[in-house]
Amino acid sequence: MPVSISATELANYASRYPCLRCAWIKMHVKDLPYQSFPAIFSTIDSFTKNSIKAYFDTHKKLPDWLSDLGEIHSFIKPPGWRKFFRIDDNTEVSVRGEADAIFKLNDGAYHIADYKTSKYNPERTYALDSYEVQLNAYAWIAELAGFSPVNKLSLIFMEPDNSRESVENVNSFSSQGLNLGFVARIVPVKRHPENLIPPLLEKVRAVYEMKTPPAPRGRCRECRNLDNLIVRIATGID
Numbered sequence: 001m002p003v004s005i006s007a008t009e010l011a012n013y014a015s016r017y018p019c020l021r022c023a024w025i026k027m028h029v030k031d032l033p034y035q036s037f038p039a040i041f042s043t044i045d046s047f048t049k050n051s052i053k054a055y056f057d058t059h060k061k062l063p064d065w066l067s068d069l070g071e072i073h074s075f076i077k078p079p080g081w082r083k084f085f086r087i088d089d090n091t092e093v094s095v096r097g098e099a100d101a102i103f104k105l106n107d108g109a110y111h112i113a114d115y116k117t118s119k120y121n122p123e124r125t126y127a128l129d130s131y132e133v134q135l136n137a138y139a140w141i142a143e144l145a146g147f148s149p150v151n152k153l154s155l156i157f158m159e160p161d162n163s164r165e166s167v168e169n170v171n172s173f174s175s176q177g178l179n180l181g182f183v184a185r186i187v188p189v190k191r192h193p194e195n196l197i198p199p200l201l202e203k204v205r206a207v208y209e210m211k212t213p214p215a216p217r218g219r220c221r222e223c224r225n226l227d228n229l230i231v232r233i234a235t236g237i238d
């Protein structure tokens with residue numbers, strides 16, 4: 001039976017110590033309670049995407065602080081997830097997603113980038129491993145979706161500039177409120193979808209086939225608390 005997973009969800013299988021119980025719950029229980037994502041991040045992401053695109057349309061080049069992305073020939077409008085997917089022949093797992101940015105380079109290759117509204121921290125290896133999977137999943141899909149070859153992958157961190165200099169700068173104040181600036185930092189990501197993605201899809205298939213969730217991770221109290229809660233709800237308090 002076909003299984004569908006987003007590139008972002010696939011990233012959960014990538015960390016050095018993935019929790020397959022978490023993966024099972026996310027796959028089999030679609031309407032999880034207490035799931036919320038602050039809308040402000042989507043707003044900032046779309047502001048970033050639209051501002052950079054508008055700059056390119058006007059100036060026919062990227063802002064200087066993005067020049068390390070390479071010689072950009074054109075912006076490609078990233079297809080939505082309904083059109084941007086690929087089914088793996090071996091596992092019949094379908095991976096879908098929507099890249100933040102696809103650039104066509106002057107040499108005819110493609111560069112896929114993802115914007116992250118946060119400070120870059122090289123010690124957050126868990127998050128960086130996840131982002132590496134997400135971008136490689138996009139490359140894996142893109143190469144069968146007409147964007148081939150994908151030669152470069154990048155994370156573009158938009159770091160909020162709350163430095164003292166910025167806070168005290170007169171330009172931080174407008175007639176209607178405050179202006180918060182962002183400093184861009186480009187972090188190249190290793191491109192290796194052929195090696196990275198297929199083993200993860202095998203894990204996805206294995207988790208999908210499990211009838212019951214695998215054991216929780218030893219150190220995780222939340223799952224033990226949840227199990228206790230379920231028992232108390234089922235049996236009542238004596």
Ligand code: SF4
Nearest residue numbers: 019022216217220223
């Ligand atoms: S709470 Fe911990 S053990 Fe439970 S599913 Fe999440 S990560 Fe896994």
